Amino acid sequence: MSEEDVLRRVEASREHMVDALVRMLRIPALGPMNGGAGEGERASMVETLLNGFDRVYRVDAADDVPRPNIIARKGHGAKGTAWIVTHLDTVPPGELSAWESPPWEPRIVDGRIHGLGAEDNGQALIASIYAAIAVDLPPQPRMGIGLAIVSDEETLSVKGIQHLIDEGEFSADDVFIVPDWGLPDGSLVEVAEKHLLWLGVTVHGKQVHASRPSDGVNALRVGSRLLVELLDILEERYGDEDPSFSPEASTIEPTKRDPTVDNINTIPSRDSFHLDIRLLPRYDPHELISLVERTAEERAREQGARAEVEVVQLTVSGRPSDTGHEAFQALARSIRDVHGVEPRAVGIGGGTCANFFRLQGWNAYVWQSSEGKVHQPNEYCLTENLVDDAKTFALALSRLCR
Ligand SMILES: [Zn+2]
Structure with missing residues (x-):
């Protein structure tokens, strides 16, 4: 089977892909944390699409409702498995009045498939299935093909990707394509x-009357000075740039500030602010936390106040994935051949589920074509992206596995 045959097969399944995506988007798949009934019904529909695999099975996780995770495998490779990992669940639709048509009633207009989850992550989920179906493996392939179609990506991933890792579904030889972020x-x-x-x-x-400040301790004054000083210290200490990241430097941004008092003539006893920090992997986030704690405590004490530092969230990033690996090369070459662009490797500010694999020391590559309308009303994907991404996955799998 030639690469032209693989591409022809994907092209021939264009109508099936569009039809499958539309049927899938009609079935809500909100996790219980997002107030939904889970991904069960959508998973059952997706399973009916998985024809031509050697093994299809479920590794569900227990929760308020069972959380489905589907594994589909083809061939047993000498060098592990090339996985494409996609997710079943969506975020809630938000304000319904902002949608031009109901989020769970997909419609196709001018080559766009509109619907909640059309691009996040429906496009890639359907594309990965038809890509894997299009590739025939020889009796002894170099790598096996695996699809992992998971739950719980939009909340914690504990019942999805992390559950599959904990259950031992993957091995150290495996490589992972995670199509859940990309440029147009x-x-x-x-x-x-x-x-x-x-x-x-x-x-x-x-707290005291604003006319007698020396009788009290103005938390807003102490907090504001502390905030400015913290930004100066952190930007100085963590100022390195790394051109493989976008943006190149760490980002340290004050974001949420709680209200203080309701009236103008009272000195507030409490001031609370938050920082969103995206730190280059070369730095130790725990060291930064200690530095903030020390500085806050000292500065507050000097001014007769008291300070507390709370870690609201910390996600440590895993090892960056290897761009010299044959999986990256196969993917990059396939992107070039199908999309006609020269792909570039980049690091971003954080938040993709590829990090679960990187924390294990495995190579994971995040790529898809994206219109960038995810988590927004009137989300859509392009039919052309659905088909071209499927061709890209099929070529990459064919080059890696056969
Ligand atoms: Zn997603």
Whole structure:
């Protein structure tokens, strides 16, 4: 079977892919944390599409409702398995009045398939299935082909990807394509992430009338000075740039600030602000947390106040994925051949599920063509992206596995 045959097969399944995606999007798949009934019904529909695999089975996770995870495998490779990992669940639709048509009633207009989850992650889920179906493996392939179609990506991934890792579904030889982020022209492959850290800092002072400030301790004054000083210290200490990341430096941004008092003539006893920090992997986030704690405590004490630092979220980033690996090369070459762009490896600010694989020390590549309307009303995907991404996956699998 030639590469032309593989591409022809994908092209021939164009109508089936569109039909499958539309049928899938009609079935809500909201996790219980998002107030939904889970991904069960959508998983059953997806299983009916998985024809021509050697093994299709479920590795469900227990929860308020069972959380389905589907594994489909083809061939047994000498060098592990090339996986494409996609997710069943969607985010909630948000304000329904902002949708031009109901989120679970997909419609096709001008080559766009509209519907909640059309691009996140429906496009890639359907594309990966038809790509894997299009590739025939010889009796002794170099690598096996695996699809992991998981739950719980939009919330914690504990019942999805992490569950499959814990259950031993993957091995150290395996490589992972995670199509859940990308640019419209498909020219970037995400290979690394920054550490993601959310900090809350609360300063406690003493409330008094605003005309007698020396009788109290103005928490807003202490907190504001502390915030400015922290930004200076952190930007100085963590100022390295790495051109393989976009943006190249770590980002340290004050974001949420809680209200203080309701009236203008009271000195507030409490001030609370938050920092969103995306730290280059070369730095230790725990060291940063200690530095913030020390500084906050000292500065507050000097001014008669007290400070608390809360780690709201910390996601440590795994090892950046290897761009010299044959899986990256096969994917990059296939992107070039199908999309006509020269793909570039990039690190981003954090938050993709590829990090679960990188934390194990495995190579995971995040790529798809994306219109960038995910988690927004009137989400859509392009039929052309659905088909071209399927061709890209099929070529990459064919080059890696056969
Ligand atoms: Zn997604």
